[in-house]
Amino acid sequence: MGRYDFRALRVRQTAKALFENQRNDFLPPWYRTIGDIPPGETLARPVLRTPRPKGRGARKPSRIFQPLSIHHPEDKLRDDFFGDHPWELARPRLVVEDSGNDAKNYDWSKIVQPGKQLDGESVVQRQMWLMKHQRMSKPAAYDQARREFYQHRHLEDVKRRIAKEEAMYVGAYFGKGPLEIGMDLENQSWESWKTWATKQIEEEQQMRAQMFSGSENENMQTSSEPEFDKALEETEDVVSHSSAG
Amino acid sequence: MIIRHLALRSGPWAVARSPFQALRRFLSSEIDSIEASAQNSVKQLQLLEAQLNAAILQPVPTIDPETHGTALSAQITDSVAAEYHRYKQHQQLIGHLGSHITPHYRPQTLLNHPPSPADVTLELLLASEAHQGHATSLWNPANARYIYGIRQGIHIIALEVTAAHLRRAAKVVQEVARRGGLILFVGTRDGQDTAVVRAAELAKGYHLFERWIPGSITNGQQILGRCRTKVVNEKDEEVPGFEEQLYDRSVLRPDLVVCLNPLENYVLLHECALNNIPTIGVIDTNADPTWVTYPIPANDDSLRCIQVIAGVLGRAGEAGQKQRLAAAEKGWVTFLPALDLKLPDESEDDTAKKAAGKARKEVINRFNEDQALGNIGEMEDKLDALNNRDGRRLRGGRRIKIVD
Structure with missing residues (x-):
């Protein structure tokens, strides 16, 4: 714990020491190579924040070796757009880069780029372009980029619908949608619960029937009728005086 | 009808x-x-x-x-x-019709045609996600000099540093291959096997994509004692007749180890350090760079990045092997031949033995002089002292214990 092992970095010095002390008869094949291309300096920390000058209100410099966070001007625009359109984040997105130079081929004077799907990032980049090249204010550029985005999303929907209609016309068929599959599953479990519940009720009724023998039941029912009438008469006075009656 | x-x-x-x-x-x-x-x-x-x-x-x-x-x-x-x-006429007539497919990323090309060290660009590294480190809370502060900044809670590795370290490592692999060293490529994570095997194939090295059996270097006689070894000449042609001598020899050890996932292979790297074997490793922001001799700061979780790094190192090894074989064609041997092997038809009498011993010593001396060329001078000693100062300064400054 807390120990640094520099043996991996000192292979050359160790090999030299072993050779000079006749522990090894010959130097390893990489000896010259590592002499020519030495391993880099390790465990060195660059100072990333300038410590504050001493004087009035000077504090002890802290976190000067920790990396700084990276900020881009479009971060705020991105926050705004996705704050207003949170469901844009739920759409599947392609994040694989082709050559790493993909962004250099985009021309944001139009919102649609060949080889890039239309998404929230398009709006942000288009807004940036409008603000920079057409001197538009931030809200005006946002509105324009947003409207173009809505228009293209609408066109995409139309295209998808027409494609489906065309496909169905020439004989394609599509299965159930996710909602229909969900409803089917729910119906299935409802039906199975219903059979289970009827069975339970039947069993319970049978149990009850077994617990009370048949003759007693009949006697109770026959004898109870006059008794019940009598009891009703007795309680009538009390109930009529209550607020509910 | x-x-x-x-x-x-x-x-x-x-x-x-x-x-x-x-x-x-x-x-x-x-x-x-x-x-x-x-x-x-x-x-x-x-x-x-x-x-x-x-x-x-x-x-x-x-x-x-x-x-x-x-x-x-x-x-x-x-x-x-x-x-x-x-x-051809047909092709000329209608070949240009239809849609035009722009060049795009195809995953298999990194394996079929890996980039050479000269092809390493920052764009390539960026596209292969070499810059993505781990969450800031998982970092190892020893990697501070490889980190460019923090973005959305993760550390971003500086790609210039990655490219520089990758080129340096490629140079080392090439030189070791040229001098006939055994190179072992290790990548034991899921999906790294194809890249590792391809790199080893190019560099004519060895590969490991399953578990490293602890002790394969420190206790090699027990673990690898039964593995087959063969004697080859400088042109890589097998020379038969050494089977009996090979039976008594100690097991082979790699001269250079390339580890693509150091976090899982600490035992391997520790054994290499114990046995004075240089190592090259892909160091993510949560790994310890002192485990390896040559760190390559990059994202070790991205298979595309691993394929790029393994491919570059494999290509470097390939170049080194080509140089070695070209030298062998001209009659130069770039490595020290195995000295304790006798030719199968060598006679057993005393004078021959003495002559053989003399020749052996001569060969050793020549190679050692060649290795240490310029080492005799003061320049080399000073350089070595400078290299050593790294540790000493730290010892003075931060009071860390150093294992030698």
Whole structure:
């Protein structure tokens, strides 16, 4: 714990020491190579924040070796757009880069780029372009980029619908949608619960029937009728005086 | 259906079979028999062929009535060159039609055609996600100099540093391969196997994509003692007849280890450090860079990044091996030959032994001088002292214990 092992970095010095002390008869094949291309300096920390000058209100410099966070001007625009359109984040997105130079081929004077799907990032980049090249204010550029985005999303929907209609016309068929599959599953479990519940009720009724023998039941029912009438008469006075009656 | 044909065809049948059946067959005019329809289609084809042959210069191959394929003679008469010419003409005519597919990322190209060290660009590293480190809370502060900044809670590795370290590591691999060192490529995570095997194949090295058996270096005689070894000459041709001598030799050790996932292979790296074997490792922001001799700061969780790094190192090894074999063709041996091996037909008497011993010492001295060329001077000692100062300064400054 807390120990640094520099043996991996000192292979050359160790090999030299072993050779000079006749522990090894010959130097390893990489000896010259590592002499020519030495391993880099390790465990060195660059100072990333300038410590504050001493004087009035000077504090002890802290976190000067920790990396700084990276900020881009479009971060705020991105926050705004996705704050207003949170469901844009739920759409599947392609994040694989082709050559790493993909962004250099985009021309944001139009919102649609060949080889890039239309998404929230398009709006942000288009807004940036409008603000920079057409001197538009931030809200005006946002509105324009947003409207173009809505228009293209609408066109995409139309295209998808027409494609489906065309496909169905020439004989394609599509299965159930996710909602229909969900409803089917729910119906299935409802039906199975219903059979289970009827069975339970039947069993319970049978149990009850077994617990009370048949003759007693009949006697109770026959004898109870006059008794019940009598009891009703007795309680009538009390109930009529209550607020509910 | 042509009734005349049917009468002609069913004539012999009518004689052979009962007349009633033939009559019934004759009267029903629903469908052709299979043979009759086939015959009809052949006739139609032959008619078409005749028409075509009259209309165009290029004769259409004739239909063979037995097999219903084009006749063999027709295929041979068309010369290959004419066919090829027609294909080219066709391609020129309609080759440019259709959609144009722009160059795009295809995952297998990194394995089939790995980039060479000269092809390493920051764009390539960026596209392969080499810059993505781990969450800031998982970092190892020793990696501070490889980190560019923090973005959305994760550390971003500086790609210039990655490229520089990768080129340096590639140079080391190339030099070690040129000097005939054994190179071991290790990547034990899921999906790294193909990249590791490909790199080893290019660099004519060795690969490990399953678990490193602890002790394979420190206790190699027990673990790898039964593995097959062979003797090769400088042109990589196997030389038979050394089997008995090889049986008693100690097991082979790598001269350079390339580890693509150091976090899982601490035991391997520790054994290499104990046995004074240099190592190259892909160091993510949560790994310890002192475990390896040559760190390559990059994302070790991205398979694309690992494929790029393994491919570059494999290509470097390939270049080194080519240099070595080219030198061997000219009669130069770039490595120290195994000295405790006797040629199978070497005589056993005393004078020969002495002569052999002398020659051996001479070879050793020559190679050691070659290795340490310039080492004798003060320059080299000073450089070594400078390299050593790294540790000493730290010892003075931060009071860390150093294991030697």
